[in-house]
Amino acid sequence: MFEPPYTRTRAANERLRAHECDACGWVSFPEQPQFCKRCGVDASWSETRLQPRGTVRSYVVQQRLPEEFETPLPLAVMDMPQEESGEPARVYGLFTETDPADIEIGMEAEGVFRRVFDVAGLPIHSFKFTRPRGDRL
């Protein structure tokens, strides 16, 4: 996180800060591009925050990954609602502690704060998704 890219993306990684296009309402996460990816304007963006939960729209199950990942690992395309009103953001979601047999399209998953990887030994933290703990009682 001492490296510039990780310092700059820290609010997105740890606080789910996202950006909403002022022209069309499309929500960009985690990056803040120059042009809106939907309406194509040279965009002005409003800062917004996503809720730490989402709905699974599609997923694949990765069987082979580098050692720092726990396999088999579901990787999903998720819709994450904003804290306030507006469209949800479509994000790429890593799962953790979830059996691939328990994941299905349309299910709600909980965002949990986890270590995603290390940079020179320093942990980079962000949200992963999981089957809610309350459903595992």
Place this chain on the structure above:
Amino acid sequence: MAGILGYGAYIPLYRIERSRIAEQYGDYAGDGETAVPGHDEDTTTMAVEAATDALTQASTDGDQIDAVFAATTSDPFVERGVAAHVAHAVGAGRDTRVGDFQGSARAGTNALLAARDALSTDADTVLVVGSDALSAPAGSAAERTAGAGAGALVFGEGDAVAALTDSGVATTGFVGRFATHEDVTDGDGRFNRERYLDAVEIAVGHLGDDSFTHAVFPAHDGGWGRKASDALGLDATLVSTFPEVGYTAAAGVFLDTAAALDTAKAGESVLLAGYGPGGCDALRIERRTAETPEMTTDEYIQSSEQLPYGKHRQFRTRGGN
């Protein structure tokens, strides 16, 4: 008196039966389970999960927090800290004061007392977290009970669910169990227990009112709480997460307190005796309402998945725990 607006717990999903660990070495199989952090969990992530539950119950946003204090005995870093990273993750502002309390399981109660003191000077809202993922070498006695978890309390003005009303301190300087980054030394069990009981009795003796409905004695030996309760002549329900979670050092101060608050009714009171190298702090916490956080400590305990020994070792090694 310091009002507690919310509290929260966090226990990792994964557990291992202590008998499974003992079996690997042909040893006696004791009762109970131990919580194992996932490969992507550490003291910071668990602290953030517990803090989020506590802040939700307290209806407090991150930017309202004036200070964040974090207690741990298992920070893998000599220089980095935990409190500032928890503060950032929960959305605290740049003017938030932070403090890291380490070096003893007593760091948990040290942090709580510092929070109380901060409230009487320059802070209106203070988040205190305790988080530990204890390490233990494969095959060591400590491996069976080296647990993981976190807890948090939010102090502030408003509708309190509980209050920290009194405290007593015994700084004896005695060191029983101690740990380096590589190993744990337990020392002479009976001798250590006598010094433990001595410190607890002095600290609790400083409290004005010694009647409690609940008592928690977080300690690395599951039997010490009962001994302490008997020595003090208490007529209180003992609450401990040790049987299901294992020893969680500074985090245990918060986890056991959360478990006691979950079961205490309005008007009831909890004795918290936080002990570690150096001495003991005794705190009196009174319940104002019976409100519990969204996930109780028992619900975290109940939602679990068992690991075989090899997987548990792999997770500990990968996570640096």
